[in-house]
Amino acid sequence: MNENSTLSLLGHEAAPAANPEAATLERVTNPHAGTQYVTRFTVPEFTSICPVTGQPDFAHLVIDYIPGDWLVESKSLKLFLTSFRNHGAFHEDCTVYIAKRLVDLLQPAWLRIGGYWYPRGGIPIDVFWQTGNAPEGAWVPDQGVPPYRGRG
Template structure:
């Protein structure tokens, strides 16, 4: 059984953090440390704010990682992502801030994030980051989010 005694949010009511800086990401020991496998989180309704206009921005985020010793606790990840709802930042900063926080927390064997942002000013912006080459022998599916095509 995985030790979850250090977790502060799982199984209890937890307020949504006001900002990504206030958000606490939690981790638990990898329950399968001898296996090389990919974990995927998809957030198809991610929101943040434009730092200049305050208008909402929307994205479909896909996060893949190959754990070493740690996995992210999913409730803390959900609250961390929700903390961007009132956070003003450019698409690039939001996407890379998420990647950086997870890399710092987990030290994964590999991590990739795709930020598929909906158009702002008529131009969609997609932001991609990965820590390097994925480990050999791990099945890592395509992210499956098509490029923005408008209505047609």
């Protein structure tokens, strides 16, 4: 049976889960397994909720990974990320949780995430995590997000 035929979200009406733990992340077979290449997802409008104040938090996420046998199915990734919209967690928890869920699902050769969070209380918080060094010879472009500068 084709692994891709078991997708439950792609091609079906689906709403985001109530929280990230309940969200379904799906994978598809990598048609170029054994070829070293980087896949990037840029999420410029990520939102979550501060677990203390209940106020919204906003981030620009950049997820880079070198696939192994699996690719993340992008609709499931979008719905997973949307499930954070009403989820209370600190910036560090959101960023690292997303990366670890992807690593558990995909078992990639390498993955990194940059969480570029907009200021809260006047302080921007950037969170970076990766599985280790990128494999030798991998072309991994800069994430292209400038450090927060404000108006000065």
